[in-house]
Amino acid sequence: MLNARPKLNQMAELVFWIISALTIMSAAFVVLNNQLVYSAVALLFTLFGVAGLYVFLWADFIAGIQILVYVGGILVLVIFGIMLTNKIKSVRISHKSMQQGVGGVVTFWFFIFLFLALTKAPWVVSEAMEPIGTVRGIGILLLTDYLLPFEIISVLLLGALIGAAVLSRGDS
Amino acid sequence: MIENPMIIFPLLILFLPLLSFIIVIFFGKKLPRQGDWVAVGSIITTFLLASYLFLQMILNYDPDFSYGASFSWIDLGVFKIDLGILVDNLTIVMLLIVTLVSSCTHIFSLAYMKGDIRYNRYYAYLGLFTFSMNGIVLADNLISMYMSWELVGVSSYLLIGHWFEKDSAANASKKAFLTNRVGDIGFFIGIMLLYSAIGAFSFAPIFESIAGGQSIAGPTLTVAGLGIFMGAVGKSSQFPLHIWLPDAMEGPTPVSALMHAATMVAAGVYMCVRLFPIFTPGALIVIAYIGAITAILAALIAVSQNDIKKVLAYSTVSQLGFMILAIGTGAYTAAFFHLLTHAMFKANLFYCSGSVIHSMHHALHKIHDHDTDPQDMRNMGGFKEKMPITYFSMLASTLAIAGVPLFSGFLSKDAILAGALSFAQHQPQHFLLPLFGFLAAALTAFYMFRLIFMTFHGQSNMKSIFKDIHESPKEMTAPIVLLGSLSFFIFYTLPHNFNPLKDTGWFNDLIVPRNSAVPGNLTANELAEYAHHAHYLAMGLSLVVASLGILLAYLIYQRRVISAKNISEKFGFFYDWSLNKFYFDENYNRYLYQPCLRLAHTISWLDWEFYDKYFINGFGKLTKLLSNISGKFDYSGIDQGVVDGFGRASNAAGKVLRNVQTGRLQNYLLFVVAGILVIIIAQAF
């Protein structure tokens, strides 16, 4: 049994890095590729990767919500949008990018800055036990400490719903 | 102090003629009789005032009488000029002379200048002249004397050129003024030399300072003295500046009597008498020689002249030479004595000649003869029956000038010759001085009697007019009689002395010589001693010389025993030289005037053709060029370059910076991110 533990950890570590690599590469694909549909699919993979990361972070509920809402809702919406806003003659819908050079440089340096900031910052870290599940905790918090934001976000959603409906009504 | 009659009378004597000048010159034309009564009235008043002063002087009988008053005219601390008047015996006698002769001239001119076209101006100028002459007499400092000196020159110019439509008169007046000016340069240099050494212009401080011997001495003082004497050379018409006086006869005869016989030319002598204390022995020797040379030179010229006024003019020059000679030899009171007597008889001689000329004019006019010269003695002759008053008066004055005893001239000329003789006795190397003096005296007697014989005696040379010759009106004869009687000795030797051979009297008592201020000069007493010893010798010699002259004239012109013509031919060379005034004017013209004019011409040409054309115009062109360049620079360089440049630069910058506003949202976003990055990096450092 003692032997299995480190191996399991190593395995987990490896999987973690694979998922991270997947996420990041997909994200790069999203922003670099000229073809929109390909970007959308890559976004799909990125979102899945992020969900995986959530699992590693013991955020089971959030991972679930990520897949449900992001992938199932937002991504589908995006793909619908793509389909509705392009004259599709073939599957290859290409769009050029702009100012990639300067943008790349600036972004790169921004990343350097962020990296330096996060490595130099003295984070206060406190270890914790892996919880059974987070759903119960989140549910309690939503209806006790964070009741107000919860209600407001509901109203916001309602507003968005109505807004989207109004917007897509057209001229009738 | 101003209430004192001793001050106020001289001031009145000074300013009344000026007032008359102002009134007559501005209002003369509008006044009845053109204002001559204003002038005559003022001059008679001044004469009365001067006589009062003279009377006071006689009553006081004080040889040291002296009164002065001055006021500060300019005071700048380092530079002071005080103006004032000085009244002493010398002044009073001189004032009397000036006012007397001036009054006679005013009265004489009433008849002589009757009907003249510029009658009022004539009287105005006479007033101006009298004012300036009195200014010289009353001055107690060199500056006001110099100012009056110049004014006298101006009056002379105005009066000589009274008939300026005649070219000869205009030229003569110009010549007189300019020659005077040459002398005045020397005068001014002398004044300034004295001032720079002594620091004062007034006589008393100057004499004191020279006597002290510290401020100015030796060669400097001699030069200053000679400079001042130059003024006298010009004004009193000495050699070599004697050329103007004969030409000045172009003026009216009364003017000649007043100015060029009695007063203006005497101003030089008066000035030398006043300033006698500053002359060093060196200066005095020069003065004596100039006087002697002038005396003999003028006498030699007068011998051959035919114009009656010219004879008198040269005679004046000669007599002035005598006076200057006297000053040079130290007998300066004798010089002043001769000035006094000469003023009287020379003025009279001029008036008489004026009377003769006036008569000739009328006679010629009657027969409409305008070509014959009324002044030429060769056209006269035998006037003594026709003009008896004129004749006798003129005879009296001629006897005086010839130096015949019983007359005034004898006394004064004798004193001068005594002085010259004694001077030569003590310094035998200067024997020429008395020699020239006596020669000139002989010649004087000769030519004056020649004049008398030619004019009044013998047969008339121009029968056509002889019957019309008549005596002159009373305005002319009155002064003649007055001055003629003053030619007798008696008026100068009262109250002690009735001996015609002795010159003691009020004059010699009251006008005493002062000691020279120059240390080391002979004192007045010593000079008087010397002169006294030579007195009898001089008297004898002058008697001999005078009689010789008269005899010669009698023989040639009255008896016609010796023919003048033969002599003039035999001594043709001398005659020629005498008649042509020794060619002074011609030589001056050739060697002085013409080169000067040529130089002026050359300089004018240089200035005009060369300097103006190239230099001045060049400057103009240069300025134009510079302004062109400057303009271009300003336009293209500054306006277009800098000013427009700013505009263009802004434009270009704007064009460039405009590209920042791409209108693309994502560009702006990029800028935001980049900006954040920059700020953070900046914060980190």
Next chain:
Amino acid sequence: MNSLNSYLFISSMLFCLGLFGVITRRNAIAVLMGVELILNAANINFVAFSKFNGMNLDGHIFALLVIVLAAAEAAVALAIIINIYNNMNTINIDEVSELKR
């Protein structure tokens, strides 16, 4: 996996990539995708900090709220984009921009 830094590293990479996408891409929908990436990166940050701070569930709540907001925003954005497409026939950002050049 066991260090906070690695998660932060991942989230910062995602963030930068998303930023790159936003400032580079011409298509409006592609820009939207970039925005989603950014939001995700933020979410990872929240959750990671929540775990490494003694399992404080506040981070989870925030992540939840962010996801909900992202959904609402994506819906409205797409509605707008479709509208734009219907009106201008293109959703190229350069072409639909009315900002002055």
